[in-house]
Amino acid sequence: MTMVAEGRDGTGGATPPRWTPSAAELDDVDMVLRGAYRGVNGFVAGSPGREPAPTLLVPTDVADRAREAGRLLLLEEEGVPVAELAPTATWEPGDAAPGRRGLVGPLRDLGEHPRGSHAALRVAAPGPSRDAAAVLGVPVDRPLPLPVLVAVRAAADRLDARVVLFPLTGHGRPHGLDGPALVRTCLAVRDTVAADVVPVAVPRRGGADGGVDTSADTDLVRHVAAAYGATHVAGPAVSGDGRHGQDLPPVVDLPAVALDLRTGLWALESDVPVAHRSTLLTPADVDAHLTEVTDRRAAPSLDLFDVAIHRELRRTRPGGRLGFAVLLTGLSGAGKSTIARALHDTVLERSDRTVTLLDGDIVRRMLSSELTFSREHRALNVRRIGFVAAQITGHGGVALCAPIAPYDDVRREMRAMVESTGAGFVLVHVATPLEVCEERDRKGLYAKARAGIIPEFTGISDPYEVPTDADVVVDTARADPGAAVEEILAVAATRGWIELDAPS
Numbered sequence: 001m002t003m004v005a006e007g008r009d010g011t012g013g014a015t016p017p018r019w020t021p022s023a024a025e026l027d028d029v030d031m032v033l034r035g036a037y038r039g040v041n042g043f044v045a046g047s048p049g050r051e052p053a054p055t056l057l058v059p060t061d062v063a064d065r066a067r068e069a070g071r072l073l074l075l076e077e078e079g080v081p082v083a084e085l086a087p088t089a090t091w092e093p094g095d096a097a098p099g100r101r102g103l104v105g106p107l108r109d110l111g112e113h114p115r116g117s118h119a120a121l122r123v124a125a126p127g128p129s130r131d132a133a134a135v136l137g138v139p140v141d142r143p144l145p146l147p148v149l150v151a152v153r154a155a156a157d158r159l160d161a162r163v164v165l166f167p168l169t170g171h172g173r174p175h176g177l178d179g180p181a182l183v184r185t186c187l188a189v190r191d192t193v194a195a196d197v198v199p200v201a202v203p204r205r206g207g208a209d210g211g212v213d214t215s216a217d218t219d220l221v222r223h224v225a226a227a228y229g230a231t232h233v234a235g236p237a238v239s240g241d242g243r244h245g246q247d248l249p250p251v252v253d254l255p256a257v258a259l260d261l262r263t264g265l266w267a268l269e270s271d272v273p274v275a276h277r278s279t280l281l282t283p284a285d286v287d288a289h290l291t292e293v294t295d296r297r298a299a300p301s302l303d304l305f306d307v308a309i310h311r312e313l314r315r316t317r318p319g320g321r322l323g324f325a326v327l328l329t330g331l332s333g334a335g336k337s338t339i340a341r342a343l344h345d346t347v348l349e350r351s352d353r354t355v356t357l358l359d360g361d362i363v364r365r366m367l368s369s370e371l372t373f374s375r376e377h378r379a380l381n382v383r384r385i386g387f388v389a390a391q392i393t394g395h396g397g398v399a400l401c402a403p404i405a406p407y408d409d410v411r412r413e414m415r416a417m418v419e420s421t422g423a424g425f426v427l428v429h430v431a432t433p434l435e436v437c438e439e440r441d442r443k444g445l446y447a448k449a450r451a452g453i454i455p456e457f458t459g460i461s462d463p464y465e466v467p468t469d470a471d472v473v474v475d476t477a478r479a480d481p482g483a484a485v486e487e488i489l490a491v492a493a494t495r496g497w498i499e500l501d502a503p504s
């Protein structure tokens, strides 16, 4: 979160305090403004165990100023005000968020709904309906395979219900699919299941390694689905235990389906005689394949996905492949650039991947020429590299980064930036001892640092925090660059991020 400077306007009156909430809080703003929180018109006090509700945490001084001014402008990430909060109370989050305070109060729509693709589909929740017709809501956090579509259609027919697919397009990208791509996979099968599609900004929890937090999300999606008139919910994103929630729509079990060997199509298990059911492809296989596809370890099988979904997946994820970044960190002269260059050549020689080399020196010249070697500037430098690497890897590319990156917290930030796009990240500590680096002194910098001519020199007069989360540790005093390259690529290959030809 960032505090946007508060100022005074030309008339001498105080301008309202401004605040940019977190991505998940902005999703909540969006949902409140669209009525997706049923009757909740603003932020409420946090209280664990209650049904899902929108909460906002701000630094204590922002809370004080907002209370004093009677309002707080909430800005989206690019600085556009989207809503105004009229604070009526505060609450203490306690140890969970030291230095922060919760703000309670109604939200006023400032007429901007800049968040999210497919604006025309993002309708406001209709509010309580007297229409008794059944509606089966299907929250969607990953592409729906054919057997699930068949099961959803059958469940809807049993209930005599209309189907509404709710792609969850809020914060997070746990399966490497961003919101727009997820909406497109729903639109691709809209006719197959005769469904409406309504994107909702429910945050998709879980990191790049998947793992939607089903208990939290199941309650929230049931809540939101209810606001949009769902009388029942079903689907992979609500495969929880369907517990409690008095006025929440019940979770419907999807009927069992089987692959009918006579037709090659999925059908209700009860409609396929046992002798004609495929034992090669069971619903458990489908689940396993879905996990592999959504974690991008495998390309989607045509048998399991509607061709239209298949086309969307290919479009979003060229070759079905996951990008990854390698961050080589270590002292000056440790061998980062040498290994990065060798990695670059090897990837080009043994795969068809695109590779971008973000070497420390090049970045300093092209992206960060105005920066010094202070802690703040080094952090900013590495953050910039992380941002570029996230862009590259988010589109399936390979980014090789070789700055010193001496600070643990900034390296972790970079990992999070890259992983948030669904891409992979390999942290390599090029752990050449200082004595060896100093002995090499290729650029004569250590001599100058020892003489005090270069201040703040890493390892001499500036800190280097040794990583505790390295995926690979290389000591170039012992191993040659080729061995380091093999070790690093083996990690990426084992995690399914690259396929390499044998060395020629």
Ligand SMILES: Nc1ncnc2c1ncn2[C@@H]1O[C@H](COP(=O)(O)OS(=O)(=O)O)[C@@H](OP(=O)(O)O)[C@H]1O
Pocket (backbone or CB within 6 Å): 331, 332, 333, 337, 360, 361, 364, 373, 377, 378, 379, 381, 382, 402, 403, 404, 405, 406, 443, 445, 454, 455, 456, 457, 458, 462
């Ligand atoms: N004070 C000080 N400390 C460390 N390094 C210095 C300094 N001044 C200049 N240099 C040269 O700058 C290169 C390191 O820049 P980086 O961008 O990789 O550093 S950082 O990640 O921002 O800390 C580093 O390059 P490498 O030797 O390739 O690591 C040095 O050549």
Ligand SMILES: Nc1ncnc2c1ncn2[C@@H]1O[C@H](COP(=O)(O)OP(=O)(O)O)[C@@H](O)[C@H]1O
Pocket (backbone or CB within 6 Å): 330, 331, 332, 333, 334, 335, 336, 337, 338, 339, 402, 440, 442, 475, 476, 477, 478, 479, 480, 481
């Ligand atoms: N096993 C090794 N791996 C990488 N570099 C090595 C190795 N052994 C010796 N060197 C030498 O160490 C120096 C490392 O310089 P460089 O790659 O520019 O380091 P950095 O980018 O970390 O500052 C080069 O002269 C390189 O030839």
